[in-house]
Every structure is written in structure tokens, then in C-alpha cells.
Amino acid sequence: MASVIIAGVGAYAPERILTNDDLAKMVDTSDEWIRTRSGIRERHIAAPDQACSDLALIAAQRALADAKVSASEVDLLIIATATPDYPLPSTACVVQHKLGVPPHATAFDIAAACSGFVYALEIAYGQLLTGRYKCALIIGSEKLSSITDWSDRTTCVLFGDGAGAAVLKKSDQDGIGIIGSDLGADGELAEYLYTPAGGSRCPASPKTVEEKGHFLRMKGKEIFKNAVRVMETVAREMVEQHHLSLDQINLVIPHQANVRIVEALAGNLGLPMDRFYVNIDRYGNTSSASIPLALDEARKAGKIKPGDYTLLVAFGAGFTYGSTLIRW
Ligand SMILES: CC(C)(COP(=O)(O)OP(=O)(O)OC[C@H]1O[C@@H](n2cnc3c(N)ncnc32)[C@H](O)[C@@H]1OP(=O)(O)O)[C@@H](O)C(=O)NCCC(=O)NCCS
Structure with missing residues (x-):
């Protein structure tokens, strides 16, 4: 049986760092x-x-170099983002051109907010298995600073910008690569995190700008509770489906939204915090970029070894969620 492997990973974070003390001067x-x-x-x-495309481009170049793959080999390019360059065309098309991915490739964006990277993984995984595509490049890239209300202390302290990417290929070796992937969405919770204006429901106008309708609105406490609940559920379901125990998971890479969410998840799963990769202290919540940024760091830090199981778990606006089980 064929499998789909992660052949390379890369990430990029913009140069400018905004500290908490800097924010304390703003709000x-x-x-x-x-x-x-x-x-x-x-x-x-x-x-x-x-x-968004400029951040994505650098992360993509690094992932291709890590995989020792040239842009000309990519035939599927997916960008997960909530902050595209333009409402249309897709940021994937912008990156396709800048990166030198051939025009015969399929290129499109997906909107699954902070779960975007695991959604993109699932799509690429399925498409590679069909044999229709040979080499997929998936990217999570966000310029959340462009949709952040910098006068709202309840949201502006949480978010950051960045990008992460992965190259996926089919392999003849069985039992490695993506072992399982599972996604979900609960639109009843859509208004827990959203930007009210700028879409077809409420097109941009002087009034929407005045009302700050183009910035993120969030119900923090409600998101917190649902995040812990869905991540625990998908983590448990994923290991059970694959006849593993949580103990066999060498590293969990959760969406980085709040370290207290990760601590609550760890407590509920009965796993020690050192089994979770956390880098939110240095990046904040970078939405679809958060998991690939953490995955890239974890690999470089030697925290992932051949044979290891890594579990990615995500949640985000929508309310979307999902998990991916990988064996290296
Ligand atoms: C947003 C979040 C950090 C708030 O933490 P919390 O412990 O729930 O804090 P609360 O909302 O209860 O706020 C407590 C108080 O701090 C205040 N506060 C809010 N933001 C503040 C800030 N940046 N600085 C100082 N005080 C702040 C509140 O106004 C509130 O004051 P009050 O008690 O006088 O009303 C937390 O709920 C969270 O992380 N939620 C998930 C958000 C998320 O993940 N979003 C992205 C999803 S992908």
C-alpha cells in the first residue's frame, strides 16, 4: 500500500517583533x-x-529546499489563509507565479481559519493517494495584523503574523507518513470569531470602516471552552481509530492560541506538558501558520525522530477543527 509522506517543512516569521511591553504603550x-x-x-x-503571499513565498521556498524538490515539480498548491492578498484571485495563484510553479498545477485557497493547515493536509493527502497529483505544496500564511483592531485590548494582544509550509509526496513505503486525518466544522458557532464586514453580507463602505467591521470580533471565553472540548475529542478519536494509546504519541502539536488551552487539553488527556510543542510565547496566534511554524521548529530542535508518532490538533473560526496523525 502506498502512503503520503511529509517530504519537507519550512517556515517564516517577519522580522519585526512586537513585545507585550510595546502593546502596553498602545492599549x-x-x-x-x-x-x-x-x-x-x-x-x-x-x-x-x-x-500574505510574501510570507507564504519564503516559507514555501524553505519547505521545497528541505524536501530537495524544485518548484517545477509541484502540481498541487494549496494556501490556507484568512488574510489573503485579495478577495480574488486566490493567494495560491499569486504564489504559483512568484514561486515558479508551472501553470498546469492546480492552485487554490481554502478558508478554514486556524484549522486551515490540517484541512489543507487532508485535501492534499487524499488527492495524492488518488494518483492524480504527484507533489503537493501546502502553506498556512497569515497577516493577521491586517485584520486586527489595534485599539481593542481583548483581541490585539493575541495575534501575530507568519507562514509555514509542507511538501507532500507519495511513497511506496507502508506505515509512514500521514496515518490518519479527520476534520469537522460546527457553523452554529460561526459568530464566536468573525469579521462582520467586507464580504457579500456587508460589503465595504465608509460606515463599515467607521464601525471597524473589517476587524476580528471574538467571544474569547466561549472559544476557550469549545477549543479544549473539540481538541480532546479529535485527539482521542484519532488514536483510538488507529489502535494506539495516547501514551504512544511522542509529540502533540496543537494550534497555538493560548497556552492555557494547551494546558487544559494536556490535563484532560492525562499527558504531561512536555509531550506538547508550544511556541506561542514567541509568535502569538498565527492562525493557519501556527501548526506548520511549530512543526518546523520541533523538527529542527530534534524533537521528532524516525518512527515517532506526531499528532496535530487544531481548532478555529467556523467553528472548524481537525487532527492529523503522522508517523515519521
Ligand atoms: C481571550 C482570553 C485570553 C481572555 O482570558 P480570560 O481569562 O477569559 O479573561 P476575561 O475575558 O475573563 O477577561 C478578564 C478581565 O480582563 C480584561 N482584559 C481583557 N483583555 C485584557 C488585556 N489585554 N489586558 C488587560 N485586561 C484585559 C477584561 O476586560 C476583563 O475585565 P473585567 O473582569 O473587568 O470585565 C481567553 O479567553 C482566550 O484565550 N480565549 C480563546 C481565544 C482564542 O483562542 N481565539 C482564537 C481562536 S483560533
Whole structure:
């Protein structure tokens, strides 16, 4: 039986760092509040002339180099983002051209917010297995600073910019690569995290700008509870489906939204915190980029070895969620 492997990973975070102390000069907050409530110390912020595709491009180049694959070999390009360069065309088309992926490739964006990377993994995994495609490049890229209300202390302290990418290929070796993938969505919770204006329901107008309708609105407490609940469920279901125990998972890479969410998840699953990769302290919540940014760091830090099981677990606006089980 054939499998689909992650042949390379790459990430990029913009140069500029915004610390909690910097934020305390912008809104009524403090380093102490942000650290204790979220675990975040600092986040990266893209330059004004950097858009989603610019961050994606660098992450993609690094993932291709890591996989020793050239852009000309990519025939499926998927970008998961909530902050595309334009409402249309897709950011995937912009990156296809900039990166030199051939025009015969399939290129499109997906909207699954912070679960976007695991959604893209599932799509690429399925498509590669059909034999229709040979080499997929998937990217999570976000310039969340462009949809953040920098005068709202309840949201602006949480988010950051960044990108992460992975190259996926089919392999003849059985039992490695993506072992399982499972996704879900509960649209009843759609307004827990959303941008009210700028879409077809409420097109951009002077009034929507005045009302700050183009920025993120969030029900933090409700998201927190649902995040812990769905991540615990998908983690348990994934290991059970594959006849494993949670104990056999060498590393869990959760979506990085709040370290307290990860701590609650770890407690509910009965796993120690050192089994979870956490880098939210340095990046904040980078939405679809958060899991590939963490995956890239974890690999470079030697935390993933051949034969290891890694479990990715995500949740995000929608309310979307999902998990991917990988064996290296
Ligand atoms: C947002 C979040 C950090 C808030 O933490 P919390 O412990 O629930 O805090 P609360 O919302 O109860 O706020 C407590 C108080 O701090 C205040 N506060 C909110 N943001 C603040 C800030 N940046 N600095 C200082 N005080 C702040 C609130 O106004 C509130 O004051 P009050 O008690 O006088 O009303 C937390 O709920 C969270 O992380 N939720 C998940 C959000 C998320 O993951 N979003 C992305 C999904 S992909």
C-alpha cells in the first residue's frame, strides 16, 4: 500500500517583533496580564509592504529546499489563509507565479481559519493517494495584523503574523507518513470569531470602516471552552481509530492560541506538558501558520525522530477543527 509522506517543512516569521511591553504603550494592558492569561510574550508583525503571499513565498521556498524538490515539480498548491492578498484571485495563484510553479498545477485557497493547515493536509493527502497529483505544496500564511483592531485590548494582544509550509509526496513505503486525518466544522458557532464586514453580507463602505467591521470580533471565553472540548475529542478519536494509546504519541502539536488551552487539553488527556510543542510565547496566534511554524521548529530542535508518532490538533473560526496523525 502506498502512503503520503511529509517530504519537507519550512517556515517564516517577519522580522519585526512586537513585545507585550510595546502593546502596553498602545492599549490598557500589561506584560503580566498577557503572559498569565495567554502565555504570549511577543509576536512577529509583517512590514506594511508584506502581504500574505510574501510570507507564504519564503516559507514555501524553505519547505521545497528541505524536501530537495524544485518548484517545477509541484502540481498541487494549496494556501490556507484568512488574510489573503485579495478577495480574488486566490493567494495560491499569486504564489504559483512568484514561486515558479508551472501553470498546469492546480492552485487554490481554502478558508478554514486556524484549522486551515490540517484541512489543507487532508485535501492534499487524499488527492495524492488518488494518483492524480504527484507533489503537493501546502502553506498556512497569515497577516493577521491586517485584520486586527489595534485599539481593542481583548483581541490585539493575541495575534501575530507568519507562514509555514509542507511538501507532500507519495511513497511506496507502508506505515509512514500521514496515518490518519479527520476534520469537522460546527457553523452554529460561526459568530464566536468573525469579521462582520467586507464580504457579500456587508460589503465595504465608509460606515463599515467607521464601525471597524473589517476587524476580528471574538467571544474569547466561549472559544476557550469549545477549543479544549473539540481538541480532546479529535485527539482521542484519532488514536483510538488507529489502535494506539495516547501514551504512544511522542509529540502533540496543537494550534497555538493560548497556552492555557494547551494546558487544559494536556490535563484532560492525562499527558504531561512536555509531550506538547508550544511556541506561542514567541509568535502569538498565527492562525493557519501556527501548526506548520511549530512543526518546523520541533523538527529542527530534534524533537521528532524516525518512527515517532506526531499528532496535530487544531481548532478555529467556523467553528472548524481537525487532527492529523503522522508517523515519521
Ligand atoms: C481571550 C482570553 C485570553 C481572555 O482570558 P480570560 O481569562 O477569559 O479573561 P476575561 O475575558 O475573563 O477577561 C478578564 C478581565 O480582563 C480584561 N482584559 C481583557 N483583555 C485584557 C488585556 N489585554 N489586558 C488587560 N485586561 C484585559 C477584561 O476586560 C476583563 O475585565 P473585567 O473582569 O473587568 O470585565 C481567553 O479567553 C482566550 O484565550 N480565549 C480563546 C481565544 C482564542 O483562542 N481565539 C482564537 C481562536 S483560533
